[in-house]
Amino acid sequence: xxxxxxxxxxxxxxxxxxxxxxxxxxxxxxxxxxxxxxxxxxxxxxxxxxxxxxxxxxxxxxxxxxxxxxxxxxxxxxxxxxxxxxxxxxxxxxxxxxxxxxxxxxxxxxxxxxxxxxxxxxxxxxxxxxxxxxxxxxxxxxxxxxxxxxxxxxxxxxxxxxxxxxxxxxxxxxxxxxxxxxxxxxxxxxxxx
Amino acid sequence: xxxxxxxxxxxxxxxxxxxxxxxxxxxxxxxxxxxxxxxxxxxxxxxxxxxxxxxxxxxxxxxxxxxxxxxxxxxxxxxxxxxxxxxxxxxxxxxxxxxxxxxxxxxxxxxxxxxxxxxxxxxxxxxxxxxxxxxxxxxxxxxxxxxxxxxxxxxxxxxxxx
Numbered sequence: 001x002x003x004x005x006x007x008x009x010x011x012x013x014x015x016x017x018x019x020x021x022x023x024x025x026x027x028x029x030x031x032x033x034x035x036x037x038x039x040x041x042x043x044x045x046x047x048x049x050x051x052x053x054x055x056x057x058x059x060x061x062x063x064x065x066x067x068x069x070x071x072x073x074x075x076x077x078x079x080x081x082x083x084x085x086x087x088x089x090x091x092x093x094x095x096x097x098x099x100x101x102x103x104x105x106x107x108x109x110x111x112x113x114x115x116x117x118x119x120x121x122x123x124x125x126x127x128x129x130x131x132x133x134x135x136x137x138x139x140x141x142x143x144x145x146x147x148x149x150x151x152x153x154x155x156x157x158x159x160x161x162x163x164x165x166x167x168x169x170x171x172x173x174x175x176x177x178x179x180x181x182x183x184x185x186x187x188x189x190x191x192x193x
Numbered sequence: 194x195x196x197x198x199x200x201x202x203x204x205x206x207x208x209x210x211x212x213x214x215x216x217x218x219x220x221x222x223x224x225x226x227x228x229x230x231x232x233x234x235x236x237x238x239x240x241x242x243x244x245x246x247x248x249x250x251x252x253x254x255x256x257x258x259x260x261x262x263x264x265x266x267x268x269x270x271x272x273x274x275x276x277x278x279x280x281x282x283x284x285x286x287x288x289x290x291x292x293x294x295x296x297x298x299x300x301x302x303x304x305x306x307x308x309x310x311x312x313x314x315x316x317x318x319x320x321x322x323x324x325x326x327x328x329x330x331x332x333x334x335x336x337x338x339x340x341x342x343x344x345x346x347x348x349x350x351x352x353x354x355x
Contacts, residue, residue, distance in 0.1 A: 116267070163345070164298070165298025165301075166299065179235075180238070181235060182239075188344060189209070189296065190298055192296045193313050193353070
């Protein structure tokens with residue numbers, strides 16, 4: 001017997017969620033909440049240009065029933081647990097199962113893209129997270145109940161994402177309908193080492 | 194060494210800090226300063242002054258390059274950054290000595306994750322000091338200019354200039 005057989009980890013969604021929960025974000029934190037799991041998996045899907053997971057445009061943008069069911073099932077099976085801040089993290093058994101998935105079922109490129117997705121989104125505020133997804137994939141805001149607030153604060157959100165290094169000046173320009181040069185002047189040129 | 198510049202570092206060095214003489218010295222010390230065509234067009238969006246353009250064409254090698262398709266997952270296909278990364282990747286594959294200069298946090302992070310030799314403008318200035326092209330006094334004067342500007346820089350990075 002193996003974890004893959006015991007917990008149905010040959011499913012694309014289940015195995016990728018397990019790896020996502022194992023990865024650290026840019027602050028070194030692994031735990032994350034259900035909203036971020038949905039958005040990180042949606043961004044991952046966008047990066048891979050594949051559509052293995054069904055997402056519906058809902059009140060806070062794209063969410064997936066399959067992801068919700070997987071999280072409930074993993075919690076019931078003891079692979080993950082929820083902390084007092086509502087964030088999910090792998091249990092010891094979950095970490096063991098994840099090792100098996102990494103050995104057998106996921107390519108290094110996919111793992112890099114999951115890591116990139118978590119690094120990009122996991123430490124954002126809720127409005128930055130939703131703004132990022134709505135500006136990147138406008139169709140996902142179709143039934144959003146917060147899109148007006150997000151759009152009203154678009155400049156502020158985009159500036160914050162740029163300052164945090166989550167998006168380039170070019171992306172900031174595209175999202176605010178201006179040029180890269182204008183963004184560099186408006187938001188300030190970042191000087192690095 | 195081949196040094197490939199992104200648009201924000203070009204704007205900083207040529208326009209905002211006016212380090213044209215330093216770049217000329219750098220180019221005449223055996224280095225090849227490169228900007229992709231896309232970076233030049235981003236620069237020219239707000240500065241199309243003929244004298245500046247002549248200076249850039251005399252000092253930099255303007256390269257036209259086909260972008261690496263696999264970089265478009267992380268970098269916008271129609272951006273200067275992807276051209277800089279594509280040139281850097283090609284130089285790396287040819288085992289040439291090179292350096293990509295990119296200041297934006299996002300681009301810097303992506304270039305590092307791609308394994309490209311990368312520095313920001315401060316890193317480049319320190320390298321030019323090590324190679325005798327800039328003096329400690331030059332760095333202090335540059336620091337003073339940066340302090341008076343609205344550039345976004347951490348105190349830690351600024352302090353590296355002395």
